[in-house]
Amino acid sequence: MDLQFLFKEPIKDMLELSPGYEDHASDVWLVKTDNQEVVVRSSKMKDDPNNEFWWGCKRLFGIDPRQVYELEHVNNTLSNLTSISIPKVIDKGRILTKEFVVVEKLKGQIVESFIGLPSSVLQSFGEGLAKIHQYKENFVGNPSRSYQVSLEEFNQHMKDALFDLVSRFHFKEERIKNMLPEINNLINGLPVPEYSTFVLVDMDPTQFLSDGREITGLVDTEAYVIAPRELDFIALEYVLDEKSVEDFKEGYERVMEIPDLTKYRVPYRYLYRLLAVQGSVDIESWLGHKSLF
Numbered sequence: 001m002d003l004q005f006l007f008k009e010p011i012k013d014m015l016e017l018s019p020g021y022e023d024h025a026s027d028v029w030l031v032k033t034d035n036q037e038v039v040v041r042s043s044k045m046k047d048d049p050n051n052e053f054w055w056g057c058k059r060l061f062g063i064d065p066r067q068v069y070e071l072e073h074v075n076n077t078l079s080n081l082t083s084i085s086i087p088k089v090i091d092k093g094r095i096l097t098k099e100f101v102v103v104e105k106l107k108g109q110i111v112e113s114f115i116g117l118p119s120s121v122l123q124s125f126g127e128g129l130a131k132i133h134q135y136k137e138n139f140v141g142n143p144s145r146s147y148q149v150s151l152e153e154f155n156q157h158m159k160d161a162l163f164d165l166v167s168r169f170h171f172k173e174e175r176i177k178n179m180l181p182e183i184n185n186l187i188n189g190l191p192v193p194e195y196s197t198f199v200l201v202d203m204d205p206t207q208f209l210s211d212g213r214e215i216t217g218l219v220d221t222e223a224y225v226i227a228p229r230e231l232d233f234i235a236l237e238y239v240l241d242e243k244s245v246e247d248f249k250e251g252y253e254r255v256m257e258i259p260d261l262t263k264y265r266v267p268y269r270y271l272y273r274l275l276a277v278q279g280s281v282d283i284e285s286w287l288g289h290k291s292l293f
Contacts, residue, residue: 001027003040006093006102009033025054025065026222030105038090039219042100043068052169052276053223057201060161061140061225062147068092068099074143074224075103078198081135084128084208085217108209108216114240117210119247124214126251133229134256136195140227143198151193154228158271159184165274175283179270186267193228200224202277203235230259234268237292238278245292261293 013032072089087103141148202223209217
C-alpha cells in the first residue's frame with residue numbers, strides 16, 4: 001500500500017503491524033519520515049460488516065469499522081478524559097472510499113494479558129477506565145451521534161438486536177436459540193440505564209500498551225460506542241482473574257464506585273457471546289464464567 005499521499009515529506013521506512021490475532025478489522029502501519037514516526041490506520045473491510053461482531057455492533061450501536069475518520073472524534077475526546085494516553089489523530093485522507101488516519105505513535109509494548117501484571121499497571125488501568133466512565137451521555141449509539149437510541153428505549157432495542165443476531169448467526173445453535181425467551185425476561189426486569197458513556201465492546205489486553213509500570217496507551221478504539229458502563233465490566237470478567245481484579249478495583253475506586261452487575265450479568269453476557277467478543281465459546285461455559293465484580 002502506497003501511503004505517500006498522506007505525507008508532505010518522503011516516507012523513509014514503513015512496517016505493517018499485526019495485532020497478533022486473526023480476523024482483525026484494521027490495517028495498521030508504522031511509518032517513518034525524516035521528522036516523524038507515526039501510525040497509519042485503515043479498515044480491512046470493503047463491504048458492509050457481515051460477521052457477528054461488526055454486524056452486531058452496527059445493529060446495536062451504529063458503528064462501522066470502515067469509517068475510520070470517526071477515530072478523530074473518538075480519540076481526541078477520550079484524550080481529554082483519561083490518564084491513559086490515546087493516540088491523537090494528526091491527519092487523514094482517502095483513496096476512493098477507503099479512509100486512512102495518521103495517529104501519534106505511543107510508547108510501550110502491547111499487553112498480552114492482564115493476568116500477572118504488576119499491581120501498579122492494573123491500578124493505572126482501573127483509574128484510567130474510571131475517568132472515561134465519568135463522561136456521561138443520555139443515549140446509546142455511536143460517539144459521533146449519527147445513531148442514537150434513547151436510554152428509555154435501549155432495553156427493547158437490545159431485545160430486538162438479540163433476536164436479529166440469533167436469527168442471522170446462531171439459528172443452528174439450539175442452546176443459544178432456546179435461551180432467548182429467558183434472556184428477554186431478564187431484560188424486561190432491567191431498569192432504564194442511569195446514563196451511558198464510552199464503552200469498548202472488544203475490551204481485550206491487546207488493545208493496550210504498557211511500560212511495565214503503568215498502562216501507557218489505548219491504541220485500538222474502533223469499537224468504542226456510547227452504552228451503559230456495565231458492559232465494560234462484563235467484558236473485563238473474561239480477561240481478569242481474582243488477583244488482577246483486586247488491583248484493577250483499587251485503581252477504579254479512586255475515581256468512582258463499581259456498579260452492581262447482579263441483574264445485568266446474564267443478559268449482557270449473552271449479548272457479548274452473540275457478538276463473539278472472545279470467539280465462539282460454549283454458551284454454558286460462557287454464562288457460567290466466574291463472577292469477579
